[in-house]
Amino acid sequence: MMLRVGVIGCGGMGKDHIRRLTNKIQGAEVVAVSDVFEESAKQAAEICGAKVYTDANELIHDPEVDAVFIVSPGFAHVDSLLAAIKAGKRIFCEKPLCTTAEDCLKVVNAEVESGKHLIQLGFMRRYDKGYMQVKEALATGEYGEPLMLHCTHRNPEVGTNYNTPMAVHDTAIHEIDVLHWLVDDEYESAQVIMPKVTKYSHSELKDPQIMLLRTKKGVCIDVEVFVNCKFGYDINCEVVCEDGAIKMPSPIYPSIRKNAAVSTTIDTDCFVRFKDAYDTEVQDWVDAASEGVIKGPNAWDGYLAAVTADALVKAQETGAIEKIETAVEKPEFYK
Ligand code: ISE
Incomplete structure (x- = not known):
């Protein structure tokens, strides 16, 4: 039916x-x-x-x-x-x-x-083959416990109405969800470091940003969010473990030799990258x-993401390490 x-x-x-x-x-x-x-x-x-x-x-x-x-x-x-x-x-x-x-x-x-x-x-992203392969590799236990994650979330450019909090709510929200799922852990605290602003940004948008998350088990995560990187829609994730480092594969495109250079395509938007x-x-x-x-x-994952996003937005403003705390315990219903 x-x-x-x-x-x-x-x-x-x-x-x-x-x-x-x-x-x-x-x-x-x-x-x-x-x-x-x-x-x-x-x-x-x-x-x-x-x-x-x-x-x-x-x-x-x-x-x-x-x-x-x-x-x-x-x-x-x-x-x-x-x-x-x-x-x-x-x-x-x-x-x-x-x-x-x-x-x-x-x-x-x-x-x-x-x-x-x-x-x-x-x-x-939980349905993306690359993240699934990393999760499967971690589940084998062959690489030991995850210790650190290095990630990038780059967009070629964004509209003029895109502002600093949107780097969390619109963009890093994907990492917020997928990364704790990847390492099977919960977030404990958040911090945001603001590098020099690119000439392609405007007064309402600090771009790029480095977002730092620490999980309850002590895993440290850094996510570079750079939404006017100009060169493509570039998503990367590397999990450094005790006995090895696992890097998520990027979509495979041919490597082309022309004009004394070798080049490979990078996607330019999420609809193609995550089709x-x-x-x-x-x-x-x-x-x-x-x-x-x-x-x-x-829905609980949606609530967790919102609480984590709030802590990151607060951290954008304070520059301090902000606690990530839910108002209630996870209901039995979602366990
Ligand atoms: C957009 O809403 C998305 O979901 C994209 O994956 C993200 O890269 C972009 O920054 C967001 O605006």
Whole structure:
């Protein structure tokens, strides 16, 4: 049986997911789309031949919608999530879960109260082959305990409305989720070091930044976030362990010899770099949701990411080492 999906949010990312659900994913069909901008919803509906809504609530309560796919802007997630949980719909929510830790906790509490795992969160890096290979290598135990992680998250450039806190909320949020999952640990503290600012930035954006995270087991992580690096979308991760160092492979492109030089392509955006990861996470959600179960990153992961992001944003301002503390213990429900 096909999983009948309603997509909320028909911007660029929403349309990308609608195309994926329609053309690539097995076992799902998009039956409804919604956007506050009717024109966007209508354009999206042309991709998949779905019903059009301008009110997300109406889509959520449509009896023909089995599962809800939330791709609206982050600030709008909380209302749709709470309504969809109440309606008992299975949910895929793009990152972030919500824009504040407080709202994330409301969603966590609502899901726990419902007694059912309903939400998969779109932290797609956990589905990337490179990160999975590093995780598998660590799990063999052959390299001993992880001690340090050296990572880079580089974008060629960002828009003029991108500011200093967005380096955490929009960009490092991926490392925040994937790195503690990779080493199976929790964060304890955060610090941010601000190097000299690139000439390509502006007064509202300190770029680059070095973000430091320490885990409860003592693993030290450094992430270079550089969103105007100019040369490409460049994601790297190396885990230094007691008995070896594991470097994540980059996507493989041919090495070309021309004009007395050797060159290899670097991707230029996340949609190309993580294309396979997006496909795999959505297929995984459809397969699980069709069986009535939900796997993958969950609402608690979304709450943890929000708490960690808050500590990093505070550290950007204070320059101090900031504690990362959740307001409540992890509920049994998520263990
Ligand atoms: C964007 O929202 C992403 O998710 C990208 O992966 C990240 O590299 C970029 O900085 C963000 O703005």
